[in-house]
Amino acid sequence: MASNKKLLVLPGDGIGPEVMREVRRVIDWMDRRRAVTFDLEEALVGGAAMDAQGVPITEETVAKAKSADAVLFGSVGGPKWDTLGFDKRPEIAILTLRRELGLFANLRPATVLDPLVDASTLKPDVVRGLDIMIVRESTGGIYFGEPRGIETLPDGSKRGVNTEVYTTAEIERVARVGFELARKRQNRLCSVEKANVMESGLLWRQTVAALGQREFPDVELSHMYADNCAMQLVRNPRQFDVIVTTNLFGDLLSDLASMLTGSLGMLPSATLGGLGADGRRHALYEPIHGSAPDIAGKGIANPMAQILSFAMLLRFSFDMNEDAALIERACTKVLASGLRTADIMQTGMARVSTQVMGEAVTRELDKIAA
Ligand code: IPM
Ligand code: MN
Numbered sequence: 352m353a354s355n356k357k358l359l360v361l362p363g364d365g366i367g368p369e370v371m372r373e374v375r376r377v378i379d380w381m382d383r384r385r386a387v388t389f390d391l392e393e394a395l396v397g398g399a400a401m402d403a404q405g406v407p408i409t410e411e412t413v414a415k416a417k418s419a420d421a422v423l424f425g426s427v428g429g430p431k432w433d434t435l436g437f438d439k440r441p442e443i444a445i446l447t448l449r450r451e452l453g454l455f456a457n458l459r460p461a462t463v464l465d466p467l468v469d470a471s472t473l474k475p476d477v478v479r480g481l482d483i484m485i486v487r488e489s490t491g492g493i494y495f496g497e498p499r500g501i502e503t504l505p506d507g508s509k510r511g512v513n514t515e516v517y518t519t520a521e522i523e524r525v526a527r528v529g530f531e532l533a534r535k536r537q538n539r540l541c542s543v544e545k546a547n548v549m550e551s552g553l554l555w556r557q558t559v560a561a562l563g564q565r566e567f568p569d570v571e572l573s574h575m576y577a578d579n580c581a582m583q584l585v586r587n588p589r590q591f592d593v594i595v596t597t598n599l600f601g602d603l604l605s606d607l608a609s610m611l612t613g614s615l616g617m618l619p620s621a622t623l624g625g626l627g628a629d630g631r632r633h634a635l636y637e638p639i640h641g642s643a644p645d646i647a648g649k650g651i652a653n654p655m656a657q658i659l660s661f662a663m664l665l666r667f668s669f670d671m672n673e674d675a676a677l678i679e680r681a682c683t684k685v686l687a688s689g690l691r692t693a694d695i696m697q698t699g700m701a702r703v704s705t706q707v708m709g710e711a712v713t714r715e716l717d718k719i720a721a
Contacts, residue, residue: 365642367425373709397427487601
């Protein structure tokens with residue numbers, strides 16, 4: 352029997368709308384070919400919402416996100432809105448959604464697909480087969496900690512303040528996500544902070560260690576300082592399986608890890624909330640790349656990260672592992688066939704547009720499912 356899944360689609364700014372168009376192709380394909388249909392609703396976020404509605408995200412859109420089964424997010428931001436105050440910046444849209452939906456666990460994979468092993472700036476031997484999952488805490492830490500602000504001192508100079516805060520409950524719930532993911536993978540979790548200089552980091556380390564002993568004694572747990580982790584990620588990235596870390600360190604380390612793959616345009620992400628009383632879990636899926644204003648509107652952006660974000664949505668929100676794998680396989684096949692968008696172009700390959708790449712994915716889906 353067909354089941355209806357309610358999706359809220361938020362394309363946002365820059366290349367968001369054009370890569371989202373290609374995901375719609377894949378969703379239409381699913382509607383036609385698989386035992387599932389999606390009810391899609393679309394809304395403005397980021398600079399697009401700022402221009403049309405005067406805020407980066409309306410309360411109505413937040414309410415829609417809360418009632419949807421999952422949110423598919425594009426990207427927000429651009430030079431046009433860079434000079435606006437903090438409360439009006441496009442980035443507020445994603446931060447508001449994370450906070451309002453309680454999306455505390457940001458899952459950021461860094462995987463090197465075989466056809467793209469040469470796209471990395473690192474030697475193929477270092478990154479071949481790379482498969483890391485970074486779990487970044489995403490509703491706490493210095494992004495949301497109080498006090499914060501810029502104050503004027505008596506002498507007229509200013510003081511900017513942000514605060515890194517973590518409670519045991521916040522650490523435990525995100526660490527649990529890390530442990531559970533590790534169990535489904537290579538069973539190794541590395542917890543990352545700076546316990547050598549920060550009290551919140553020390554609490555983080557102690558809390559994760561205690562949780563590991565108590566609930567996940569079977570998972571191989573290690574601890575690492577964030578600066579060392581950055582170095583190790585470049586030196587020998589395959590030593591990692593799952594990494595769990597704070598909001599700010601996760602922001603930095605996931606950008607770093609993504610470039611090990613050489614292709615920011617390929618990487619999806621998921622941000623998950625806790626299980627609600629009704630058994631539902633809020634979740635948002637978005638590519639790791641930003642709005643890329645420099646190439647927006649040119650039809651050359653890589654739609655793969657957005658398409659793979661939809662695959663993650665199927666896997667994590669609906670347990671549709673087979674369908675997710677189908678999409679992932681189709682993407683790998685398109686790459687193996689030699690098609691490349693500009694961001695992952697290699698000599699001897701065929702450079703194609705956003706749309707041609709999207710169409711190629713549905714064509715591969717047709718072949719695989721035939
Ligand atoms: C990310 C982005 C966001 C962040 C910005 C857009 C607020 O860099 O998702 O990594 O810093 O979390
Ligand atoms: Mn970031």
